[in-house]
Structures are given as C-alpha cells and as structure tokens.
Amino acid sequence: MATNEDEDASYVDYEAFLDPSFSPSSFANSLVLATNNPNDTPLDLSTPLSKVLFDSQEVDSHIDLLTTRxxxxxxxxxxxxxxxxxxxxxxxxxxxxxLNESYKQLEKEVIQKHAEADEVRQVAARLWQTLKLGRSVGRCLQLGRQLEIQHTEITNSGTSTTGSGNRKEDHRALVRCAHTLLSLREVLDKKAPGEEGHGLDRVNAIKSLQDSVITPIERSVRNTSDQIVREFSIGSASGTSTFAQSEEAKARIISAAVTLYLLSPVSSTKPDKWTPQLLLQSLEVYLRNALQSSIASLARSLATLPSLDRTLAEASARCQNIIALEIILATTNAPTHPLLPVHKHAASDKSNLLQPLLTYLETGSLASYFWRTMASSLATRVQEIVNRGGVSARTLKTNRNSVGEAIRECVIRGSQPPSTITATKGKALKGDTEKSGSWDREVAVMVSAVVGNLGR
Known part of the structure; x- marks a missing residue:
C-alpha cells in the first residue's frame, strides 16, 4: 500500500514544476511535441491536455490525502x-x-502649548518685522528731513549777495547733501528679504518722500554742482583773480567735484569697472564749451585779424583755467564712496579726481588735450577761409609770420598755471625758455594747423 502511494506521489514530476526556471509555455510545447508529429496538420491537443488534467487531479488527490491525514x-x-x-x-x-492616554496627555501638555507658542512666535516675528520696517521708515524720514535742512542751507545762502552783486551759496552743503543722499540710497536700494530696505517700496510715506523730497533735491544738487563746474574760472583775458577769489573758486569746484563723484551711480556697473560718470560728464562739458568757444572765436578772428590778439588772449585764459582745474583735481584725493566695496576704497584712497578724467579722455594732460583738439578743428576752418579767398585769405597769408608768432605766444602763455594757483601745484614758475620747452609739440601743432594750411 505504501509502495503504491509512493508511486502515485512520484508520478508528478515535482522537480520540473519547482524548478525556478520553469516556464508554462515551454512545458506545454514539450508536451505537444512529445505526443504529436510536428508535420501533422492539425495537431492533436487532446493527449497533452489529458496529461495536464491528470497531473492536476493527482496533485489535488495528494492534497486531499494530506489534509485528511x-x-x-x-x-x-x-x-x-x-x-x-x-x-x-x-x-x-x-x-x-x-499609548492613547499618553498621547492625550502629551497633546494637552505639549502640542496645545506648542500651538499657542507658535502663534506667539508668529506674532513676535511679525512685530519684529514691523519694528524693523518702522525703524527703516523712521531713518529714511529723518534723513529726508536732514536733507531738506541741508538743501535749505544752499538755497538760503544763495539768496544773500556779495558786495559785487554775485550770488554766494554755501557750496560745502552740497557735499553734506551728497552724503545724506548716499545714506538714503544705501537704505532704499537694499530691497532683498532680510535687508534694511525690504518692504519700504510699499510704504506710502517713503513713496512720497522719494517723489517730493529725494528726487527733486538730488536733481537740484546735481544741477548746482554742474553749474559750478561750468562757471569755474580763475581769470580772464583782462586779468587774473585775486588770491582770495581764487581760493573761493578752488573751494567751490572741489565741493562740486566731490559731490558729483559721490552721486555717480554705482549699481549699473561692476565695482572694478566703476567710474564717476556724473563728474566725468560735467568736466567733459566744461572742456567742450571752452573748446567750442575758443575754436569759434579764433576762426572768426582769423578772418578779421584786428581782433586776433584779444581772441588769443581769451583762448590762453581759458587754457589757464583748464590748467588750474587740472592742478586742483590732481591735488584733491578721491573721497571714500560708502556704496563701493572696501578694495575699491583702498584704490580710491591712492587716487585723485584727475586720474579718471585723464583716463576717460585718453590723454596725459588737459592742456595738451585742449591745444591738440583745437588744432584739429582749426585746420578745417583755416582751409575754408583759404578756399573762399578774398581779402581775409590774402590778409591772413600776408601776415602768416606774425599770426604764427602770436599763436605760439598764446600757447606758451596759456600753458602756464595762474599765479594764484602755482603754490597749490607746489612748483615755482620757471623762466620763459623753460616754460616754452615743455610745450613745443603743442606750439608746433597749433601753428601748423593755422600757418601750415595757408599755402603759398
């Protein structure tokens, strides 16, 4: 009996079915091939199907037997x-x-208190943000009031007059206004979260401050500084200013230059590429006005020689003013800009207000720049006079030697600093021979621009 059971139990190939690589499709295919000729059509599937059903019945019987026993x-x-x-x-x-009881106790003692504490934390955080915003608003309003007072110092002092009837403003207030404007800019430009100026753009009081105080006063300070630069003069063709007048003009131009230096924008350029744009633009306008006036008047005088001496004297006086400006800028250290990085400050401390201008104009001297630029324009004007012909051209050609000598004297005279500014430069005046020696190229360029274009 046991032998039959073992045979019945072993009839099913358990190892084939328990093999991890067992594949139903491969097993079925092998059964079909074992009971059929592959070339027969159709195939007989009843035999392999009976085999499978028989195996299933055997397994079922075996399970039933095992469970019964x-x-x-x-x-x-x-x-x-x-x-x-x-x-x-x-x-x-x-x-x-x-655990539920412990959780209820924990919820009562910790979670609820934590929720209450979190509400308090949120309230405290928002109060702190409000306090910070309030402090920033208060600081801006205080600086705005300070700016109004400082600007009033300029305008009030501007209502007084000197004995000669000229308006006299407190130019030092311009620098104070510039520093206050930078302090305001430092706060208002820091808009990132966590910074001092975050959220100020949504405060109506700050918007009103910018529209009614900061912007108009900054425009006024810039215009006043530009005007001081445009009107800078140490002397004229009729004579040089007194020492006191020169010192006043020097102090005014320094205040204006420092103000324009500080107010030059810093956000649009990289710190290592930064230049005082407002100062350079104002100084460039001053030089351009001096050149345009000199070129226009000298072109007219070359056509009417009787007025040439006075015109040359005016041109030399303008160049002397430019040299005086160059000396003043060279001896004025660039101020520390609070909105620039520290390494830029260190570079600025070793620089002066002249160096950026020379770099911008690509020249080594303002006087040389003045004469060479004038010469390049005069050559065309002289050629026009010659091409028109007539009395003016004949007179100019006839007096070419005296005209050339007058231009030479004009360049030499105009290339010397005014007597009231010499001490500032730290050098004593040299003899006429030594003076002319360092300006031979400018003399040659100017004389050639006029005499060299007259032909024979």
Missing amino acids: SAIPLLTYTKEQTDASGRIISEVDNQVKS
Missing part, C-alpha cells in the same frame, strides 16, 4: 496560533490604550 495536527496548530494571536491582541490593546 493531518487534519487534527492542522486544527491543533491553527487553534494554537489563534490563541496566541488573541493573547497578543489583548496585550497590544492594553499598550494601545496606554
């Missing part, structure tokens, strides 16, 4: 597992109840 052990095992699960569930229920 082992019913009591299985039921006993199941009862033991069920009893064990019941005991576990009972213990777990007790633990869950204890």
Whole structure:
C-alpha cells in the first residue's frame, strides 16, 4: 500500500514544476511535441491536455490525502496560533490604550502649548518685522528731513549777495547733501528679504518722500554742482583773480567735484569697472564749451585779424583755467564712496579726481588735450577761409609770420598755471625758455594747423 502511494506521489514530476526556471509555455510545447508529429496538420491537443488534467487531479488527490491525514495536527496548530494571536491582541490593546492616554496627555501638555507658542512666535516675528520696517521708515524720514535742512542751507545762502552783486551759496552743503543722499540710497536700494530696505517700496510715506523730497533735491544738487563746474574760472583775458577769489573758486569746484563723484551711480556697473560718470560728464562739458568757444572765436578772428590778439588772449585764459582745474583735481584725493566695496576704497584712497578724467579722455594732460583738439578743428576752418579767398585769405597769408608768432605766444602763455594757483601745484614758475620747452609739440601743432594750411 505504501509502495503504491509512493508511486502515485512520484508520478508528478515535482522537480520540473519547482524548478525556478520553469516556464508554462515551454512545458506545454514539450508536451505537444512529445505526443504529436510536428508535420501533422492539425495537431492533436487532446493527449497533452489529458496529461495536464491528470497531473492536476493527482496533485489535488495528494492534497486531499494530506489534509485528511493531518487534519487534527492542522486544527491543533491553527487553534494554537489563534490563541496566541488573541493573547497578543489583548496585550497590544492594553499598550494601545496606554499609548492613547499618553498621547492625550502629551497633546494637552505639549502640542496645545506648542500651538499657542507658535502663534506667539508668529506674532513676535511679525512685530519684529514691523519694528524693523518702522525703524527703516523712521531713518529714511529723518534723513529726508536732514536733507531738506541741508538743501535749505544752499538755497538760503544763495539768496544773500556779495558786495559785487554775485550770488554766494554755501557750496560745502552740497557735499553734506551728497552724503545724506548716499545714506538714503544705501537704505532704499537694499530691497532683498532680510535687508534694511525690504518692504519700504510699499510704504506710502517713503513713496512720497522719494517723489517730493529725494528726487527733486538730488536733481537740484546735481544741477548746482554742474553749474559750478561750468562757471569755474580763475581769470580772464583782462586779468587774473585775486588770491582770495581764487581760493573761493578752488573751494567751490572741489565741493562740486566731490559731490558729483559721490552721486555717480554705482549699481549699473561692476565695482572694478566703476567710474564717476556724473563728474566725468560735467568736466567733459566744461572742456567742450571752452573748446567750442575758443575754436569759434579764433576762426572768426582769423578772418578779421584786428581782433586776433584779444581772441588769443581769451583762448590762453581759458587754457589757464583748464590748467588750474587740472592742478586742483590732481591735488584733491578721491573721497571714500560708502556704496563701493572696501578694495575699491583702498584704490580710491591712492587716487585723485584727475586720474579718471585723464583716463576717460585718453590723454596725459588737459592742456595738451585742449591745444591738440583745437588744432584739429582749426585746420578745417583755416582751409575754408583759404578756399573762399578774398581779402581775409590774402590778409591772413600776408601776415602768416606774425599770426604764427602770436599763436605760439598764446600757447606758451596759456600753458602756464595762474599765479594764484602755482603754490597749490607746489612748483615755482620757471623762466620763459623753460616754460616754452615743455610745450613745443603743442606750439608746433597749433601753428601748423593755422600757418601750415595757408599755402603759398
């Protein structure tokens, strides 16, 4: 009996079915090929199907036999597992109840208090943000009021007059206004979260401050500084200013230059590429006006020689003013700009207000720039006079030697600093021979621009 059971049990190829690489499709294919000729059409599938069904019945019978024989052990095992699960569930229920009670206690003692504390934290954080914003607004309004007072110092002093009837403003207030404007700019430009100026653009008081105070006063300060630069003069063709007048003009131009230097924008360029744009533009306009006036008047005088001496004297006086300006800028250190990085400050401390202008104009001297630029324009004007012909051209050609000598004297005279500014430069005046020696190229360029274009 046992032998038959073993044979029945071994009839099914369990190893084939338990093989990890078992494939139902491959097994079915092998059964079909084993019971059929591959060339037969159609194939007989009843035999392999019967084989599979028979194996299934064998497995089912074997399962039934095993469960019948082992019913009591299985039921006993199941009862033991069920009893064990019941005991576990009972213990777990007790633990869950204890855990729920602990959670309720924790929720009462910690979570609710944490929620209340978090509300307090949020309120405190918003109060702190409001306080910071209020401080920033207060600082801006205080600086705005300070700016109004400083600007009033300029305009009020501008209403007084000197004995000669000229308006006299407190030019030092321009620098004070510039520093206040930079302080305001430092706050208002820091708009990133966490920075001092964050949220100020949404405050109506700040918008009104910018529209009604900051912008108009900054425009006024810039215009006043530009006007001081445009009107800078140490002397004229009729004579040189007194020492006191020269010192006043020097102080005014320094205040205006420093103001324009400080107010030059810094946000649009990299720190290492920064230049004082407002100062350079104002100085360039001053030089251009001096050149245009000199070129226009000298072109007219070359056509009417009787007025040439006076015109040359005016041109030399303009160049002397430019040299005086060059000396003043060279001896004035560039101020520390609070909105530039520290390394830029260090570079500025070793620089002066002249160096950026020379770099911008690509020249080594303002006087040389003045004469060479004038010469390049005069050559065309002289050629026009010659091409028109007439009395003016003949007179100019006839007096070419005296005209050339007058131009030479004009360049030499105009290339010397005014007597009231010489001490500032730190050098004593040299003899006429030494003076003319350093300006031979400018003399040659100017004389050639006029005499060299007259032909024969």
